[in-house]
Amino acid sequence: MTAKIAKDINDNLFIANAFRKLRSVALPPPDFVFVASAADRP
């Protein structure tokens, strides 16, 4: 189990690697929805 979890954690690197390959892509800011006041929620 522990070995498999370790492998899973290592497999997370596929995400970083996929993104790293595309470092030259100009990405916009993340599309988070955060507002200072609940009344301003969309």
Next chain:
Amino acid sequence: VSGPASAALGIANASLVDLGGMLRARQISSLELTQSCLRQLAAHGPTLNSVVTLMSEQALAQARRADNELAAGKDRGPLHGIPYGAKDLFAARGAPTTWGAAFYRHRVLDEEATVIERLAAAGAVLVAKLAMIELAGGMGYNQADASFTGPCKTPWNLHYWSGGSSSGSGANVAARLVPFALGSETDGSIVNPSSYCGVTGLRPTYGCVSRYGAMTLSWTLDKVGPLCRSAADARIVLEAIAGHDPKDFTSSSKLPVEAALPAPTAPPAMLPSGKRRWRIGIADGTREKCQPEVKKNFDAALGELATNADVIHVRLPSFPYDAIVGAVLAAEAASAFRDIIEDGRVQQLADPDGRRGGYSYLVIYAADYVDAMRYRAAMRPAFEKMFDGVDVLAAPTYSTVAPPIGTPFDKAYPGTEDGDLITACNLVGYPAIAVPNGSGLHGLPTSIMFVGRPFAELDLVEIADAYQRRTSFHTRIPPGF
């Protein structure tokens, strides 16, 4: 049980409009319909592993109320008196809400999901909470036996999986045990059981339907939608559940049904076929790694629509979809389920992958999550541009028929591969409808999917309805049901 009650009542293939008409003409009562569904679910649910909880007492009370209201001249609209089932991820008072996980099997939530409230307000009768993949597959799974209720089976062949995670919603609608059901989708969970069970599933635009009272797997991906016998039925259910909910700030005030609503008991006012010429986009590589029967049925479906459609080849924007959805799902699911990961309850899940998946989710890089959200922001203009030249995209919903129970999914059909369309469109929040389009290996259903622009659900219903008016795949009933 052969000669099921629904057949005896002559309602096995009745549309929601048909059922509404029968109720109003006093040819049948809501109580009779509800009793029939409860009997059917009790008889076949254990065979299919498709039911978690029958809501008998409440359902019968709701049905009596619906009958009394109709008799008194109070008509709540096209769903008045019609029974339905809900994936067991929606909170409903009076029954456990298990999310498909053994450690929640006795948990009763003291709240009602907004969609359940809205369907009650529309007069619909909740008869059962339906089986689902544990935690909607949020911790990962690679086998059909990933629920405390066991592997849910497609009624077309009991050795094969129903699909998931809205497993019972697909199986029970296909087997005609309920007229419609509610499901949810994060990355395929409505269209997958729709495809494997041969029903019509509508995944609405992100934000179209409130998720209040539904289990959260991913705040930025989860959607709620109906699984039905036809596209016309799906529209009726969508109309009842769509719209802003103050309890879910991510729900939109924009409706997919801004056009004139149909009268309560009339069929949806869709354009008759032949009045509009469709531009159907097919993404490159769509058919490449499908089973031959899936490919053949997809081409035949396009052929059916050819008299009023042009097929246009498009290129799906190039993004690392698997990495993006991997980062988003892992980070959001780790937060949503942090308690059960950290206290070890995940190790009680049925699927071995699910028992350990959460641990790696907890250590996903924050930078990867932020990058994933930046990619999603970049996907939006790219998808708008792709849709400039087309009304809808079409693709085989899945590249294969349902996999056999007992075989890990990744070993079931070597050489096949599902395309990126489902994941890509879930990431941008675009709606889709999956429609049965024939049979494949082992007599199991195949399916075609149409994807539309945000809040273009009516376009999807229209084209799916046009297809269903010309074909009869959606009226096929699995043998023995």
